[in-house]
Amino acid sequence: MSGPSDYQPTNPAVKWIERRLPIFGLMHSSFVAYPTPRNLNYWWTFGAILSMMLGVQIVTGVILAMHYTPEASVAFRSVESIVRDVNYGWLLRNMHASGASMFFLAVYVHMFRGLYYGSYKEPREVLWILGVIIYLLMMATGFMGYVLPWGQMSFWGATVITNLFSAVPYVGDSIVTLLWGGYSVGNPTLNRFFSLHYLLPFVIAGVVVLHVWALHVAGQNNPAGVEAKTEKDTVPFTPYATIKDGFGVSCFLLFFAWFIFYMPNYLGDADNYIPANPGVTPAHIVPEWYYLPFYAILRSIPNKLAGVTAMFAAIIVLAFLPWLDSARTRSSRYRPLAKQFFWIFVVVCVLLGYLGAQPPEGIYVIAGRILTFCYFAYFLILLPLLSRIEKPRPIPNSIADDVLAKYGSKSAVSTVIVLALAGALFAGSAQNARAEEEATPPSQKWSFAGPFGTFDRGAMQRGLKVYKEVCSACHALSYIAFRNLADPGGPGYTAAQATAFAGEYKIKDGPNDQGEMFERPGRPADYFPSPFPNEQAARAANGGALPPDLSLITKARSYERGFPKFVFDFFSTFQEQGPNYVDAILQGFEDKPPAGVTIPEGSYYNKYFPGHSIKMPKPLSDGQVTFDDGSPATVAQYAKDVTTFLMWAAEPHMEARKRLGLQVFVFLIIFAGLMYFTKKKVWADAH
Amino acid sequence: MTTASSAEPTRRDFLFVATGAAAAVGGVVTLWPFISQMNPDASTIAAGAPIEVDLAPIASGQDIKVFWRGKPIYIMNRTKKQVDEARAVPVASLPDPATDQSRVKEGHDQWLVVIGICTHLGCIPIAHEGNYDGFFCPCHGSQYDSSGRIRQGPAPANLPVPPYQFVSDSKIQIG
Numbered sequence: 093m094s095g096p097s098d099y100q101p102t103n104p105a106v107k108w109i110e111r112r113l114p115i116f117g118l119m120h121s122s123f124v125a126y127p128t129p130r131n132l133n134y135w136w137t138f139g140a141i142l143s144m145m146l147g148v149q150i151v152t153g154v155i156l157a158m159h160y161t162p163e164a165s166v167a168f169r170s171v172e173s174i175v176r177d178v179n180y181g182w183l184l185r186n187m188h189a190s191g192a193s194m195f196f197l198a199v200y201v202h203m204f205r206g207l208y209y210g211s212y213k214e215p216r217e218v219l220w221i222l223g224v225i226i227y228l229l230m231m232a233t234g235f236m237g238y239v240l241p242w243g244q245m246s247f248w249g250a251t252v253i254t255n256l257f258s259a260v261p262y263v264g265d266s267i268v269t270l271l272w273g274g275y276s277v278g279n280p281t282l283n284r285f286f287s288l289h290y291l292l293p294f295v296i297a298g299v300v301v302l303h304v305w306a307l308h309v310a311g312q313n314n315p316a317g318v319e320a321k322t323e324k325d326t327v328p329f330t331p332y333a334t335i336k337d338g339f340g341v342s343c344f345l346l347f348f349a350w351f352i353f354y355m356p357n358y359l360g361d362a363d364n365y366i367p368a369n370p371g372v373t374p375a376h377i378v379p380e381w382y383y384l385p386f387y388a389i390l391r392s393i394p395n396k397l398a399g400v401t402a403m404f405a406a407i408i409v410l411a412f413l414p415w416l417d418s419a420r421t422r423s424s425r426y427r428p429l430a431k432q433f434f435w436i437f438v439v440v441c442v443l444l445g446y447l448g449a450q451p452p453e454g455i456y457v458i459a460g461r462i463l464t465f466c467y468f469a470y471f472l473i474l475l476p477l478l479s480r481i482e483k484p485r486p487i488p489n490s491i492a493d494d495v496l497a498k499y500g501s502k503s504a505v506s507t508v509i510v511l512a513l514a515g516a517l518f519a520g521s522a523q524n525a526r527a528e529e530e531a532t533p534p535s536q537k538w539s540f541a542g543p544f545g546t547f548d549r550g551a552m553q554r555g556l557k558v559y560k561e562v563c564s565a566c567h568a569l570s571y572i573a574f575r576n577l578a579d580p581g582g583p584g585y586t587a588a589q590a591t592a593f594a595g596e597y598k599i600k601d602g603p604n605d606q607g608e609m610f611e612r613p614g615r616p617a618d619y620f621p622s623p624f625p626n627e628q629a630a631r632a633a634n635g636g637a638l639p640p641d642l643s644l645i646t647k648a649r650s651y652e653r654g655f656p657k658f659v660f661d662f663f664s665t666f667q668e669q670g671p672n673y674v675d676a677i678l679q680g681f682e683d684k685p686p687a688g689v690t691i692p693e694g695s696y697y698n699k700y701f702p703g704h705s706i707k708m709p710k711p712l713s714d715g716q717v718t719f720d721d722g723s724p725a726t727v728a729q730y731a732k733d734v735t736t737f738l739m740w741a742a743e744p745h746m747e748a749r750k751r752l753g754l755q756v757f758v759f760l761i762i763f764a765g766l767m768y769f770t771k772k773k774v775w776a777d778a779h
Numbered sequence: 780m781t782t783a784s785s786a787e788p789t790r791r792d793f794l795f796v797a798t799g800a801a802a803a804v805g806g807v808v809t810l811w812p813f814i815s816q817m818n819p820d821a822s823t824i825a826a827g828a829p830i831e832v833d834l835a836p837i838a839s840g841q842d843i844k845v846f847w848r849g850k851p852i853y854i855m856n857r858t859k860k861q862v863d864e865a866r867a868v869p870v871a872s873l874p875d876p877a878t879d880q881s882r883v884k885e886g887h888d889q890w891l892v893v894i895g896i897c898t899h900l901g902c903i904p905i906a907h908e909g910n911y912d913g914f915f916c917p918c919h920g921s922q923y924d925s926s927g928r929i930r931q932g933p934a935p936a937n938l939p940v941p942p943y944q945f946v947s948d949s950k951i952q953i954g
Contacts, residue, residue: 155816177820180812338802575825617825759805766798773791 099125122308127326128333129314130778131495135205136312137340138198144341145195146300150293152188153237160240162286164279167242168367172571172644175745182745183352183752190351192234193359196382198344199227207413208434210422211313217414219306222299224411229296231407234380236289242282243364244374250277250285252377256390259400276370316494317422318487325491327778335774339767346760353753354543354665362650362670365742366640375702376451384448385441389467391452392460402464409471416471419479426485430478433470440466532651533676533700536732538668540739543754546747547740552583554719555737558730561717563642566634566708568622571643572741575616581747582740591616635694637707646670646735647742670742671735676700678731681710829954831946834890842906844895847953851895851903852941853914853927854951861912861925862888868924875937879926882940892951893927894941899934914938 099120101107110116159178161170174181203223206212212220239250254271258264273280311320320326327333351358359381363374379387386403393399409416424431444463450456488494539548556577559569574594578587585593594614599621602609614621622641624630631638640648650669653661660666677700685697685704695705712730723729740746819827827848834854837843842855857865865879883891895914897904902918909915910931911924921932928937943953 151813155813159816159820173820173822177822179815179818179820181816181820183812184816573822573825575821579821615828617822617828759801763798763801763805766794766801770794770798773794 122304122329123334124328124330126308126329127311127320127323128329129312129320129325129491130327130332131314131316131491132312132333132336133315134336134340135201135209136314137337138202138205140337141198141341141344142195142202143300144344145191145198146293146297148187149191149195150297152184152191153290153293155184156188157286157290160286162240162283164242164282164368167240167282169571171241175743176571176576182743182749186352186356186749190348190356190359192237193351193380193382194344194348195230196234199230200382203227203410204438206313207437208424208431209313209315210317210417210419210424212414213313213417213419213422214414216306216310216313219303219310220414221411222303222306224407226296226299226303227410228407229292229299231383233289233292233296234382236285236292238380239282239285240289241364242368244366244368244372245361245364245377247277247368247370248373248377249379250281253379254281256400256403259397261397278370313422314491314494315423315425316488316491317426318489318491318494320491322490322492331774332778335767335771339764339771342760342764342767346757346764349753349756349760353749353756355662355667356749357647357667358662362648365644365648378449381445381449384446385444385467386448388444388448388460389464391448392457392464402468406467409468413471413475417475417479419482419484421484421487423487426487427478427482428485429482430475433474433478437467437470440470531699533669533672533680535668535672536675536735538671538739539736540746541666541668543665543750545750547581547583548736549584550721550723551733551736552740553585554721554723554729555733555735556583557719558712558717558734559642559737562711562730563734564620564623566623566630566639568624568639568641569620569643569741570622570641571619572744573617573619574614576744578616579744582744583737587616594618597621635707639708642738642741644742646674646739649673671739673700674738675731675735677706678712678734679727827954829952831950831952833950835949839889845953847941850941852953853891853893853895853906853938855891855893855906855925857889857891857925859889864912865924865926865928874929875935877926877928877937882926882928882937884945887945887948890951891925891927892940892943892953893938895938897921897934898929898936898938899932904938 099110099117101110101116106116156174159170159174159181161167171185175185176182178184206220206223235249235253239246254268254277257267257271260267269275271281272278273284314320361378366374378384386406389406390399390403393402419427419430421427424434440463444460444467447456447460447463452460488497539545539551559567574590574597575587576590577583577585577593578590594616597614597618597620598611599614599618600609601612604610623639624633627638647670651673653666653669677698680699680701682697682699685691689697689704691697691705695707696709697704698706712727714727715725717730718725719729723733743749830845830847832843832845832854834856837854837856839856840858840861842853844851844853846852855861862879870876870878880888882893895903895906897916897918899916899919899921902916904914904916904921904923906914909922911922913925913927913930914923916922916932916934919933921934922930923934923938924930926937927940929935941953943951946952
């Protein structure tokens, strides 16, 4: 499209290199002089957004790999130490984890845009197929990345997804064994997933280069779907597209930063804060939101092989789109029927995503089947049919004509609405997977809630006392070191106080010069000792139940918020399901179970515990712990204080996160504003 | 982008400069977490806290090696001969002049505490070897005397003395 470059360098050094390797000319013709249609709308900035996201993921990923240990027994802990101990580790991890979601969100927008404007049609078939390959690679990369933290969802996600291949006739089991490197998902699996998760992004980057190359050969499609013919139809890439992409990117960064700084766990699953346990499957296995539509297709077909085939077919069918839709008119703007069906298709995908997060029972199964049919019907029946029977409206003669016609932005508005709704629905539905019959824990008022929330120091100090005097008899707190008590944003002790606190504990150390283990007073660098030497001892002492480590308990527990609450949660930054649950459990004991409920011997009735039968006896009673600051010695006060303390234990850098978030937002809002006006100025002479 | 012909800065130029400056500042500030993460993390720093070493088991003429912050520390109980040798040398003749007194704690003159890392390229010198009754580095042949001072070979400086103090007559705290 751009032809031989007319790039004429003046700098002698550049000239010297240019004669030997014309890389500056290549850059100039690709990203400066490259003619770009002048009628592109903001949906076209998602290409730049995706490039940025790939860069963000690679940079943060390479850094995380510097601190992560891909070994099954320490992987979970190494992720926690990244978040707790590495400088800005929490920021880098949030960027990478939310970044994956943002990457997929952007790629879906990019794909739907291509679908709407017919960007896959001749001569852009190869460009489109390269895109489908990138998408497949992204799915593989995202899946393997999700396995690395080695939490419950990581482990069981890996198990379920690798088992998909067992559906292959004859050799299925051998393939699965090959993938695992063992008889089940284990350390070899984790190691190879780590290796591949590091490799694939670079493969993606390579295919992206091909994708951009193909794009620059065929030229960009545009909302009118007519090819650029004259100079009047195009503007140079720089400054016009560059500045517009820059503005799009800065707006997207605002959205991204909201997740990084205020909703880091909104798109995640609480179960992944529980270390992988090969003996217990979580009640609901839910993949990350971006796989949900395909997961719904998988589950809606009652035959294993057929289900797996359908799931993969749902992606592969995209590669055949250029031939399934043979209509000559590219843009759906001028295809009255295709346009309507496009939006129906978007809704089908969103609903499939919603169903993917629901338990596979009752009405959900039937709805899933109908929508699966609709999904395939769109590609295999509707598009081929439409391209034969639909009578398109007249298309503009040229892009310049289209710009003069000033096409309304009605569709843009409706797209935004649909996408916002879709995002919220997906995000919320990912958290839906909880047993429903339990009473929902009441929402408490927490000092640390909201974008400006901070921990109540008094509550944390009292909570530490409650933990030390009551909970620590059975529950470990093994991710917290005594030094953390003096950390900024923590319970507010001085380093000397933390040292003194540590000194009250006996820590097992050794071996000494005689080869014997010995006990010594704790030091700030030591971690809270566990009450039991091992899991078996803990179970033996607690009627077979393992008292969970409390370090992450407030992030590892959640409950369903339901529609439409989870939509509002996104804006109000409500993330306190965990604390509400812990608080409710501590107060939810009742001496007599309600009529009709029988509790087995050795268990106790708790209103908020899933299944109501809990092995932990009522731990707190009024007057059990005395506070020096005059706070009431009541169960409600204990529960609130210890939960506040445990919330800090689960996320010790929360205050730093919110503080930095505010600074980043102030900057990004100013920057996006500047970008907007700069863009307007630059484009002023193009119209 | 900007018009070079206009002699006076325009509002348009100001906007472009402001946007470019904001992007540059944002980019540079964003770099900081990505660089800072390379520094030792909090657990590594905490593990580098001072350690106490009991000197009672070390007989005269013997030495032990302990680790502090991942570095080997030689603690040598020097004989009278070693101390005398170290103090007999004219300080001015040394490559890295320092008196033996400045390298030990007063009143504990027989105790030499040095970081056992050759100042040449980081190998571990062997104690009680070489021509000076001190340390000999097998990598490139640097020789240190009984005060840990460089006497011969490519190393440029004496073995450094780590921060330490005597908490009792037979116990030191390193760090």
